Amino acid sequence: MNRTLEWTVRVELSQDGGTTRAEAVLDTGTAKLTGQGIARCSPQDPDVPTIGDEVAASRAMHDVAGQLMSVADRAIG
Incomplete structure (x- = not known):
């Protein structure tokens, strides 16, 4: 099965x-x-200020990554 998807992440600081x-929003096309x-x-x-931007953005994206893993775990189990 071949698929190509594009997900976008928007980060607002x-x-x-x-x-x-920072707020990071992952848009998969079917979920946010x-x-x-x-x-x-x-x-x-x-x-x-750029250090604060980087730290806050990385924490927001880490939060999204954890949520995405939880979604995948629920789908598996």
Whole structure:
């Protein structure tokens, strides 16, 4: 069986003070999974917004990955 699928992931980031929030949405065409991620800048850390973006986004995508694995586990079992 040959198949080709395209899934998309949209990541939205917002910053407020030293907190970065990310929302990742995986769209499979038949379902959507949404994950959340947060990163906080410690007062003694340098203010480098891209680091917060990367940490929050990776946490949001990790959340989506866990949800996707749960969906697959339920389908198997």
